[in-house]
Amino acid sequence: xxxxxxxxxxxxxxxxxxxxxxxxxxxxxxxxxxxxxxxxxxxxxxxxxxxxxxxxxxxxxxxxxxxxxxxxxxxxxx
Amino acid sequence: xxxxxxxxxxxxxxxxxxxxxxxxxxxxxxxxxxxxxxxxxxxxxxxxxxxxxxxxxxxxxxxxxxxxxxxxxxxxxxxxxxxxxxxxxxxxxxxxxxxxxxxxxxxxxxxxxxxxxxxxxxxxxxxxxxxxxxxxxxxxxxxxxxxxxxxxxxxxxxxxxxxxxxxxxxxxxxxxxxxxxxxxxxxxxxxxxxxxxxxxxxxxxxxxxxxxxxxxxxxxxxxxxxxxxxxxxxxxxxxxxxxxxxxxxxxxxxxxxxxxxxxxxxxxxxxxxxxxxxxxxxxxxxxxxxxxxxxxxxxxxxxxxxxxxxxxxxxxxxxxxxxxxxxxxxxxxxxxxxxxxxxxxxxxxxxxxxxxxxxxxxxxxxxxxxxxxxxxxxxxxxxxxxxxxxxxxxxxxxxxxxxxxxxxxxxxxxxxxxxxxxxxxxx
Numbered sequence: 001x002x003x004x005x006x007x008x009x010x011x012x013x014x015x016x017x018x019x020x021x022x023x024x025x026x027x028x029x030x031x032x033x034x035x036x037x038x039x040x041x042x043x044x045x046x047x048x049x050x051x052x053x054x055x056x057x058x059x060x061x062x063x064x065x066x067x068x069x070x071x072x073x074x075x076x077x078x
Numbered sequence: 079x080x081x082x083x084x085x086x087x088x089x090x091x092x093x094x095x096x097x098x099x100x101x102x103x104x105x106x107x108x109x110x111x112x113x114x115x116x117x118x119x120x121x122x123x124x125x126x127x128x129x130x131x132x133x134x135x136x137x138x139x140x141x142x143x144x145x146x147x148x149x150x151x152x153x154x155x156x157x158x159x160x161x162x163x164x165x166x167x168x169x170x171x172x173x174x175x176x177x178x179x180x181x182x183x184x185x186x187x188x189x190x191x192x193x194x195x196x197x198x199x200x201x202x203x204x205x206x207x208x209x210x211x212x213x214x215x216x217x218x219x220x221x222x223x224x225x226x227x228x229x230x231x232x233x234x235x236x237x238x239x240x241x242x243x244x245x246x247x248x249x250x251x252x253x254x255x256x257x258x259x260x261x262x263x264x265x266x267x268x269x270x271x272x273x274x275x276x277x278x279x280x281x282x283x284x285x286x287x288x289x290x291x292x293x294x295x296x297x298x299x300x301x302x303x304x305x306x307x308x309x310x311x312x313x314x315x316x317x318x319x320x321x322x323x324x325x326x327x328x329x330x331x332x333x334x335x336x337x338x339x340x341x342x343x344x345x346x347x348x349x350x351x352x353x354x355x356x357x358x359x360x361x362x363x364x365x366x367x368x369x370x371x372x373x374x375x376x377x378x379x380x381x382x383x384x385x386x387x388x389x390x391x392x393x394x395x396x397x398x399x400x401x402x403x404x405x406x407x408x409x410x411x412x413x414x415x416x417x418x419x420x421x422x423x424x425x426x427x428x429x430x431x432x433x434x435x436x437x438x439x440x441x442x443x444x445x446x447x448x449x450x451x452x453x454x455x456x457x458x459x460x461x462x463x464x465x466x467x468x469x470x471x472x473x474x475x476x477x478x479x480x481x482x483x484x485x486x487x488x489x490x491x492x493x494x495x496x497x498x499x500x501x502x503x504x505x
Binding site: 002041042043044045046047048049050051 | 228
């Protein structure tokens, strides 16, 4: 069973008001750039326990899910 | 709105209505289990606060249900039935948000979405099936989306009327679709116990028992005159429900139903024995009802009190006011008089106050009678009090009597107003 890891996020708002994450800051302070957002949709996180807008992102060549559970951002921890 | 189970489509082709009833399973408990993954494999019940004497089971998950726990069981009984039970408190804000998210999903398929409580909705897909597929296909899509997007499961009933659609969503749980058609309802619906039908409660069940009615099929086959003689227009309504002749339309999203009454009730943190304790509670309720009436711009002329004693027996008494009002003071006086006339020192557990006979705005002729002038002055005063409360908080201005017992006067029924399912009959 995973757990929620709350992360800091730098986001870009496009002219239509859509919010797109560009970088995440991990618990230990390391910053990872989001190379590309592949999908945006409402989804539940069964592993970590939560629900919100899920961003399927490519970070350092790997796909990762990032949730916006208003007002916080989280990823599924191991 | 057209009230029929068939609609005439293009070129005069008859369309059968396609109605879905979506019921999110074990709603409160499912949401709590989603947010607490560590509880998912344990029996969980969402319970009210026992300190406030609201300690009953509001919802339970499948594991708790398997132990025989029922909604409404006191916590001690639930723990007796299931010693390993995990009780968690309710989180209404989260449930409201979930309900809203689910409605957003439904709104993508039809504009006719009618809520029945937080976790249930009817959807009318008549005329939309060429866009999204058959009722059953849409039901399966909705279940999948609710599971993936919200993390909870839902059961969906698909039928040609609202009553059978609701029966369908109860027929198979969790996460299932049941289709009830005019062709199969004799096999699916009629063998079910009569109590499964909407509006057949305990009292109706006992009454039907006298006619040997055990199943919905028995009810459907009973001569209509017998039911009408015994239960009046409700008998006719139930007979129609059982025969699949319900023509009630699904309301449009955002459609407001006329308000017929405004009321609040509360279970006190301890039994109310002294008159002063009853006064405090009634003032709280009267002020809440009065404030809501003012919000709607309405006045009412019938006051109804609900008195529940410590032994759980209850009575409802009502009387008319000399003239319509929305003043808390007038409502309190009449409600307290009803209490005095009907209670003689028995300890009370719950109290409720409801105003009906509503009128839009103040009615009545301009009068120079002193009691009417007094009522107008009270209205001005109470409106000013409300403005202060709106700006500085509910407790910024209180009646002196509230300070006599802060434990009782702590609650704010207006803001802690609990939403109950809207009646199917909108009454």
